[in-house]
Amino acid sequence: MMDHYHHTEGLKTVRGTRKAIKFGLHIVTWNVGTAAPPDDITCLLQSESATQETDMYVIGLQELNSKVSSFLVDMVFDDPWTLCFTKILAPLGYVKISSIRLQGLLLLVYIKFMHLPFIRDLRSSYTRTGLFGYWGNKGGVASRLSVYGHLLCFLNCHLPAHLHNSSQRLGSFQRILDALQFSSDTATSMLDHDLLFWFGDLNFRIADHGLHFIRESIIKNRFHLLWDKDQLNKARTVEPVLRGFLEGPLLFKPTYKFNLDSTDYDTSEKRRKPAWTDRILWRMKERCQDGESESQGSDAKKPITVTLNIYDSQMEYGVSDHKPVVGTFCLELEKRVIQPLVELQPQGKWVPGLDGVISYCVADDYPSSLWDWIGLYKFGFRTPQDYVTYLWVKDDQLAVHEDVYEVYLSGEDIPQAGGEFVLCYYSSNIDSIVGVSSLFQIVPECAENPLEMDTRTEMRCAPACGDSDTC
Structure with missing residues (x-):
């Protein structure tokens, strides 16, 4: 723990x-x-x-x-x-x-x-x-x-x-x-x-x-x-x-x-x-x-x-x-805005068939809503509506440590083919994405070595600070 x-x-x-x-x-x-x-x-x-x-x-x-x-x-x-x-x-x-x-x-x-x-x-x-x-x-x-x-x-x-x-x-x-x-x-x-x-x-x-x-x-x-x-x-x-x-x-x-x-x-x-x-x-x-x-x-x-x-x-x-x-x-x-309103990351390894764990925390001044949702996007998504699947944040959130929360994405919704993905937090009140995770890998069921990470993911994975000079 x-x-x-x-x-x-x-x-x-x-x-x-x-x-x-x-x-x-x-x-x-x-x-x-x-x-x-x-x-x-x-x-x-x-x-x-x-x-x-x-x-x-x-x-x-x-x-x-x-x-x-x-x-x-x-x-x-x-x-x-x-x-x-x-x-x-x-x-x-x-x-x-x-x-x-x-x-x-x-x-x-x-x-x-x-x-x-x-x-x-x-x-x-x-x-x-x-x-x-x-x-x-x-x-x-x-x-x-x-x-x-x-x-x-x-x-x-x-x-x-x-x-x-x-x-x-x-x-x-x-x-x-x-x-x-x-x-x-x-x-x-x-x-x-x-x-x-x-x-x-x-x-x-x-x-x-x-x-x-x-x-x-x-x-x-x-x-x-x-x-x-x-x-x-x-x-x-x-x-x-x-x-x-x-x-x-x-x-x-x-x-x-x-x-x-x-x-x-x-x-x-x-x-x-x-x-x-x-x-x-x-x-x-x-x-x-x-x-x-x-x-x-x-x-x-x-x-x-x-x-x-x-x-x-x-x-x-x-x-x-x-x-x-x-x-x-x-x-x-x-840089007048130095942090996103919501920070989120996937936890552990993501494998099709197993529930995916998402941790997130929100800024003190964030105007949350019952209609906020987190979307799973395949790298290369075209618009904020181009998600693979999503979940409503408030339905199943659990407080795990101070102001850090967890939600779970059903393993049935995790793409079988795997690949590179990113999580985005969509704010209903602001009507835009207010949090983006780093790129991460979903390991397909047929992978011989599920622990092996794609080196391209490591190269392109960047924190959500948006600072191209330091990230």
Whole structure:
């Protein structure tokens, strides 16, 4: 019994001081032109070539196929693009926590599973700007969430097209900022968040320069000759609605307009001028204390710092007349949330046919509910609803040591095939996962040596602290 208590006491997290962690963010924006996904999108996600581990993927698509028949099917089942991204990311340990669709606009958010207990206050919203605000072919979709205590917001937009509509694009963006609200006690509007990422087919063009000059500048990689005529660059210096928005240098070819399945710019009769229509920008919340301006307080340590690592297009994809754009960032966050609301772990060996023992403890301020449940998930699960089985926490819990409790999962529900699994505690009141165990092995009945652990499990097994620097 002493050994058992010693093991369960390990659930109790020692409360530490706040510290900064590095959080890898990968954003994709792509106008897919109603096309189906290509056969291979691994390069788009850069999962193999990334210089640092990615903690979150955010994917914004525009112009999905929104024909009535396709749209209705996609409302019931995941659309082909969501299925395509999930098929790649889930086996790598990323869970889809948010998906919002507005006709042709889609925004997806995936998070590394060990961070789930530190993701809170998840909300999504949208607004239409097409056809006097009644049609959703243009507009914005947004998801926001608290990450280790910091409110991040991601806004995917599709703004009006054509060279002469620069002012209309700015007006549409202003309407999106004004109209798109979250039902929350904190940060109801876009600009209230600690960090806002704005991306999509923003449709800003290169003004004044002729087609020949633009194409020659691109061929000779003299992109800097086009920057001062880029409508978005010009607007950021004078338009109040764009105050504070930052963007990386445009060191890649303009991403519009291409012949399909080609790296050649438009050769049709219209011969559209190339443009950087597809962009990724970000904005930090302005913080003024004791009457100081933002500039006066610039020496103070910021709770979030943003480092842009990659800002580039992906020219190898040709299913659309746009090329996708990727932005990878390192967010350095002050860790305001230092422990999950619930800590849980499996106890002993788990074998099919034998009851599995789960120990857990909850934080003092955790709002528990009779409807809380613990799910058993196979590694590579796609969403919080993608559990193998679950149990209601309050039905059979036993107090075993101070504030440590135990519940039992019936051996009949433990998968016969075995494999790598994780336990997640789902809060009914918070409507999200608030605790995640380390990865563990269920030994199949046919295993010759049930004591032998898969070395891959040991390598990938991580505490539920979500600190990629120390775990």
